[in-house]
Amino acid sequence: MDGYTVSIAADATTADVIFGQAAPDLVCVDSRLRGSSGLDRVQRYAAAGAIVVLLTNDQTSFEDPPAGVTQALLKSRTIPCQLSKTLAQLVAARRR
Numbered sequence: 001m002d003g004y005t006v007s008i009a010a011d012a013t014t015a016d017v018i019f020g021q022a023a024p025d026l027v028c029v030d031s032r033l034r035g036s037s038g039l040d041r042v043q044r045y046a047a048a049g050a051i052v053v054l055l056t057n058d059q060t061s062f063e064d065p066p067a068g069v070t071q072a073l074l075k076s077r078t079i080p081c082q083l084s085k086t087l088a089q090l091v092a093a094r095r096r
Contacts (some may be wrong), residue, residue: 004091012036024050026091028083030075031056043068051090 007022009015012035019027019041027050029038038054039061046052046068054065054072065072070090073083 026051
């Protein structure tokens, strides 16, 4: 994404390490993060002040996201330009 630093974690442990080091403004969490459910991390990341976007194919998590999720997106229906636009809008809203 233009103007943003992006870090990618392949598993839950790496995600926690990166989160602790980077203190990001926004985190995209996959509901099926290897090593643990991404849902296990949502409240922790939100409590630390991050905007949390949940990427899921679970209709229930999409319709009724867990506490701490700012925006839920269905992976199967979200195209890259839509994801970029959504993330930019969330970051811009935080900066206002």
